[in-house]
Amino acid sequence: MDIQKLLATAKALREIDLGEIYLLRDTAKQEKPNKHHLLKQLYERLERERKCVLYESASGYVFGEGDPDSPVVFVGEAPGEEEDKLKRPFVGRAGQYLNSKLEEVGLKREKIYITNVVKSRPPGNRAPTKEEMASCLPYLRKEIEIIKPKLIVCLGATAMKGILGKEYAITKYRGHIFPYPYDTKIKVFLTYHPAYVLRNPSADKEFTEDLRAIVKLIAEA
């Protein structure tokens, strides 16, 4: 650039209305959806509508938690006793075991997002019925739509049924990848529920293998 052009550029820069630049920058910032805010709104909607059943028999809803920018969402079945008490997913025995396994493969619990198909504890920790799942699924789908993960990890058969709308034999299909029916860019990975692994310690090896495969899929995404 010659000196005349340089001087003209310097003059033009001096004349620019900086207010406009800040406005443009702030508008660009606002356009990025605030996932925390959208999830909070969804939680408020869940509480307001009470369409996801089992609310009354439990002591309220347990919503998903974690990093909304996570590339991976772990989905469980329904809150248990401890989760119902603390209003947080996977904080009981199965949750503590899951946390230790996540750590073992180098995943930080606070860096992932974790939620359930059903948002209230079924009485006596029984499996949720088809109708109960159907009443809560719109909220789970919306959570996923907001987070837009690269990968959904179904922990056990109920999560798989909720996410894929179909049952697959978990022992046969664990470690397999399916497209998410509502957004085929998202992969769905099936593995055991941590409570199953606690009851069947011989499944721990496969569960660890699956978690290592998940770490690899996240790195590739």
Ligand code: URA
């Ligand atoms: N089991 C689940 O499926 N979800 C929880 O939050 C806790 C235990």
